[in-house]
Amino acid sequence: DVKVTQSSRYLVKRTGEKVFLECVQDMDHENMFWYRQDPGLGLRLIYFSYDVKMKEKGDIPEGYSVSREKKERFSLILESASTNQTSMYLCASSLAELPSGYTFGSGTRLTVV
Amino acid sequence: SQQGEEDPQALSIQEGENATMNCSYKTSINNLQWYRQNSGRGLVHLILIRSNEREKHSGRLRVTLDTSKKSSSLLITASRAADTASYFCATENSGGSNYKLTFGKGTLLTVNP
Numbered sequence: 001d002v003k004v005t006q007s008s009r010y011l012v013k014r015t016g017e018k019v020f021l022e023c024v025q026d027m028d029h030e031n032m033f034w035y036r037q038d039p040g041l042g043l044r045l046i047y048f049s050y051d052v053k054m055k056e057k058g059d060i061p062e063g064y065s066v067s068r069e070k071k072e073r074f075s076l077i078l079e080s081a082s083t084n085q086t087s088m089y090l091c092a093s094s095l096a097e098l099p100s101g102y103t104f105g106s107g108t109r110l111t112v113v
Numbered sequence: 114s115q116q117g118e119e120d121p122q123a124l125s126i127q128e129g130e131n132a133t134m135n136c137s138y139k140t141s142i143n144n145l146q147w148y149r150q151n152s153g154r155g156l157v158h159l160i161l162i163r164s165n166e167r168e169k170h171s172g173r174l175r176v177t178l179d180t181s182k183k184s185s186s187l188l189i190t191a192s193r194a195a196d197t198a199s200y201f202c203a204t205e206n207s208g209g210s211n212y213k214l215t216f217g218k219g220t221l222l223t224v225n226p
Contacts, residue, residue, distance in 0.1 A: 101158025
């Protein structure tokens, strides 16, 4: 069963901490994405990647960075966590060669206190 | 930036009835996709319709696309309690980055037994 796995389902971190959210896919997908989802705001794209070591900013990249050292893994980094980064974080992947749906992970609900 | 806007924001129906959700968007698209999200989980891809298609079916799902009106509808026939979820439309915009999707804020569908 192909899937996207996010390392944590729930996470509580303190303000100022450096936070790593990990995402791994086993479908050999080229594209990977990080979204955050907030009530009333829907899904907003933070960063995406088309290839290893390649990244592009989405709509709300401020306060975040990403790393893609291997094709199957895409990490989201909160350099210094703040309370306004409390959110549901969703990772997704897709094929590059033809339009296809995204496969999403189950999400990480991050609370910054 | 939000592209798709779903309507209504919330919909409550009885089991066995049909549910119709609408999505409007602003710019030219390559394709439009519909996703389902059960409470607190990741999104699941339902169906993709290309800009040169007008209607598509998948099981109890029927999607229409009207590019002249920049709108789409998702019809779920003979609804079941298990269809209770949030439904999102997402657009891949023409001229945009490879297969990057922009999501709407979703319609919350409740199917009462």
